[in-house]
Amino acid sequence: MALVLDEEQTMLAQTAGAFMRESSPISRFRALRDSSEERGYSLDVYKQMAELGWTAIPFSEADGGMGMGLAGLVIVTEAMGRGLAPEPLIPSIAMAGQALSLAGSADQKSTWLAPAIEGEKVLALAYAERGQRYDLRDIALGATDKDGGYELSGEKTLVLGGQCADAFVVAARTAGKGGDADGITLLLVPADAAGVSTERQQRADCQNSAILKLEGVKLGADAVIGKAGEGHGVLCDVVDRATVALCGEMLGGMNEAFDRTLDYLKERKQFDTVIGTFQALKHRAARMYIELELARSVVMAAARAIDDGADNAKVLVSIAKAKLSDAYALITNEAVQMHGGIGMTDEHDIGFFMKRARGCEMTFGDAAYHRDRFASLSGY
Amino acid sequence: MTDLESFRAEVRGFLEESAPESIRGWVNQDGYWGGKNPELPHPDAKRWCDIMAERGWTCPTWPKEYGGGGLDKVQAKVLDQELGRLKLPPPLTGFGLSMIGPTLLQFGTEEQKQEHIPKIIRGEIRWCQGYSEPNAGSDLASLQAQAVIDGDEITLNGQKIWTSYGDKSDWMFVLTRTDNNVKKQQGITFLLIDMEQPGVEVRPIKLISGASPFCETFFDNAKASTGNIINGLNGGWTVAKALLGHERNMIGNVFGGGGPRGERRGPPRNPLAELGREYLGEQDGRIADQVLRDRISQVSVDHQAFLLTMQRNNDNLKAGHRPGPESSIFKIYGTELNQRREELMLSIRGPQSVGWEGPGFEEAETTQTKAWLRSRGNTIEGGTSEVQLNIIAKRVLELPE
Missing domain, CATH: 2.40.110.10 (Butyryl-CoA Dehydrogenase, subunit A, domain 2)
Incomplete structure (x- = not known):
């Protein structure tokens, strides 16, 4: 289990990053939020994501997928997380789609999973x-x-x-x-x-x-x-997979919030100097960076462990969700604090990430829940 | 049989025949440090070192011409595996191997390498590091120990502090001030000095945790030869920084708890959880105290995340990528993690953690309390956490000065 992107994954990361930057800047998220449209996402963007093959990534070739596993899927959800893209990849592909893939009948797969992989149908x-x-x-x-x-x-x-x-x-x-x-x-x-x-x-x-x-x-x-x-076991496996996919999204969101904050530290002037020269802020920024690095490692490890069917996969899922929940909260709290007053305004985008951090934290178990599960799985 | 297989067979044969039976299975965290008057943590420690040094296998990858093993990385790994297989300890350890040796190989002249490297490999000379001074800690470059050159003789005056094992070492690699009129980094000379002379006095330092390997070293007209200047007069800062890189990696690894060497041992053990069970009791098969149980999980989860990040860094290097997170991350996180672990163990032991020695306390308890006190130094030595954070802010995040 090498914690490094292979050639195919590197290419996917480049494509996904470029596509999401182009089609899902944060201004699009804001516009969707402010619109009264019921769907809440862009069907057009979702169809394009399917055309790029993203909806097929985690499924086996037998199911009509690409066989790139969760290690591939988290690359895409990370790219989506940077722009808080609301397209239902996690609900349809990492949640309901996984349930069908793991336990569905041939009939259920052809009726529902195949069109979901095509991006024609959306499941929840x-x-x-x-x-x-x-x-x-x-x-x-x-x-x-x-x-x-x-x-x-x-x-x-x-x-x-x-x-x-x-x-x-x-x-x-x-x-x-x-x-x-x-x-x-x-x-x-x-x-x-x-x-x-x-x-x-x-x-x-x-x-x-x-x-x-x-x-x-x-x-x-x-x-x-x-x-x-006997649905409980399947449900647990599905939610574990969805948790890892969500951790990918969280990784993208926290990296985006961090980059935006770093830019702000380098341009915002107070007391006749950019605030990024202040050691009180530098040290906190450096600590955020450390957490980002740890977060990336645990997400990569959890995705690969599930793909490999490793014995410690559940343990690694809990490590990932515990770490990512805390890190996303820390980084976005700090991001708003370092932006100062402007960070508190609705007009500024940084607050979106802080809200999303909490939404993610409370989905599939928060840090305390996963630390407890970690302890339980570790026999204490 | 491939070359590697025959090499393995040769190594195995040699070790089985030559390694002292008595030293198999000997586990000692401190290891054998060599030197002119070596301490023998095991009666056969020196004999074992001599046997391995004969083939250069105390420093397996160092060049043969200086007495090293001349092995490539793959062969060195085979040697390590075979040592593990026979449960043989590393034959030699110390700052010669880990710090000054690699530095000399990189910066030393041919003559300097011929002079010093073979003695390091054979464990004949024990080395210590003379960097910090009372007024040059985090701001190391402001060091003031004066070296004055007259012909080919150097006279050294001043003081060093935090010299690990200064009282047990034969030679010191020391940073000296040789020019006061230039930018402070540019007036520093890296010097090797024989400690066995009247002008050198070493005094051990007692710490808040009790006895320690640290010493103060005083130079009063101590003498050295210009042949022992590394990288030229006033060229010491480059050498000093290269060597610090080795040191930080080493500290991060030690405190982050690198994996066991040689063969893998059984399933992963969690000493914190075991301690929790012992001191806090169990309820329904789980550690009874929920608050401390969560703290155990926090530290354990972070420990796993740290190990995975070290693995990712290694995997990146293996894949030929540039190093990802800089070594400063490991130094900060590894040392702080160790402190959190030590503090948590105090909390778990509760009232039993207040002992220093004597009746009413187990030795494991007083030892751990001292280890906790000692761990407070981890974020100070080898570059404080604050200095590491500055380095990340500057080099990685490119925040303005």
């Missing part, structure tokens, strides 16, 4: 519920047996990319009670099924998520992804 994974924190056993939404299939009723929240998904992978409880690992079933729910509705959420970080409402939604037995009652 609905697992979070109000009152749940980060433990993936806390699934209460019930699916009852009905006519050889299931009937679903209840509500999911914070469904990433859920505001305009074509289908949902829903984690529902078919046996046991909230807190049990057994009895969770993943079900494929088309957005146009009777009783399905969504409501877009307004988030502080202005990224896209929705409430998914299910009212007596009837599903056939063929809606089950994998085995009924």
Whole structure:
């Protein structure tokens, strides 16, 4: 597991960086935030991303993918993170798409995964519920047996990319009670099924998520992804992958916030000198740089560990999310502080990164959760 | 059989036949340092060093013409593996090997190399470093130990401080002031000096953690020869900086806890977690104290992130890229991590960590308390953290002066 980009990955990094700089400057994110358009992202940009092959990166060639793994995907999410691009690559590809890839039937793959890889359809994974924190056993939404299939009723929240998904992978409880690992079933729910509705959420970080409402939604037995009652393991594996993809985005965001702050330190004048000459700021900037370097190492290691099926993959995922959560928060807090008053204004872009840092931190487990998981996996 | 295979067979044969049986499996963190009056941490330590030095394998990659092993990197790795296989300790350690030797190979004249390198390889001379002075710590270039040249004789006056193992060393590589009228970096001369003479006096320093290897060294008309100036008169700063690079990497590695040498040992052990279990007890199979458990995880997660960053740096170099994060990152992070680890161990031991010696305390407890005190120096020696941060700000981030 070499922590270095190979030739193919280096090329991808160059292409991804160039494309996102061109098509997703931070001004685009601001415009999307200020528009009343329901989608919340650009279908055109997403289609172009698919044409570049990004939606195919992590999947095996058997599934119609490029077989570049998470090590490839984090390169793209990092590039997206720099411009806070809201296109649903993580929801559709790193979340729902992974669930289908890991556990879906041939039929489910051809109906939903293939078009998702083509960028023709967008999928979302609905697992979070109000009152749940980060433990993936806390699934209460019930699916009852009905006519050889299931009937679903209840509500999911914070469904990433859920505001305009074509289908949902829903984690529902078919046996046991909230807190049990057994009895969770993943079900494929088309957005146009009777009783399905969504409501877009307004988030502080202005990224896209929705409430998914299910009212007596009837599903056939063929809606089950994998085995009924055994969805928890798949869900954990999927969320681990999504966590690494998100860590890539976080790495991009913190690097962008840092670069912008460094530029500001070199141009902003006070007391007749640029503020970057002040040692109080230099030392803090240097400490931010150290955290950036550590962050890159752990993201690369976690992505490669999952791709290689390494024994310590889960440990490395928790190391990555714990480190990235803290580092993104630190760097963006410092970024706003070092920008001074202008950093507090909505007009300035730096605050977007601080908001996003918190949005990312609270997604898939914060630093404390992942340190606890690290301890648990390490046997203490 | 390939060349490498036959080399391995040769090494294996030699080690199996020649290495003293008694030294196999001997583990000593300090190792054997050699010198005119060597300390013997193991009765056969000198014999083992002599056996290896005979083939130049105390310094396997150094040139044969000066008594080194003349091995390439791959061969040196084979030698290391074979040593590990037989559980044989490194035959020799010290500042000759790690600091002045590589520096002489880079900057020394042919005559200087012929004179000093073979003695380093054979462990005959123990070296110490004369850099810091009472008024030249972080601002090393302002050093004032005066060297005056008369013909081919040099007279040295002044004081050095923080001389590690000064009281046990035979020679010192020392930075001296030879010109007071130029920019301070340009009036420094790098000199080698014999410590065994009336003009050199060494006094050990006691630290907050107790006894220490550090010394003060006083020069009162001490003598050296101009043949022992490295890189020419007033050319010392370049040499000093090159050597500091070696030192910082070394310190970062030591305190970051580099991997075990030779064969890999079993599954990774977490000494913090083991200590936590012992002192804090368990509940449902986990360390009972949740707050300290989280602190253990914080330090352990950061330790892993640090090791992965060192690995990434190595992988980058192996792939032929320029070094990524500069060595300053490792120095700061490794030393601060070590301090956090030591402080956390105090917290875990709780009241048992207040002992100095005597009844009521285990030796492991008082030793660790002293190790904690000693660790406070890690962010001061070898370039303070503040100096390292300045270096990052200037060289990496290019922030204005």
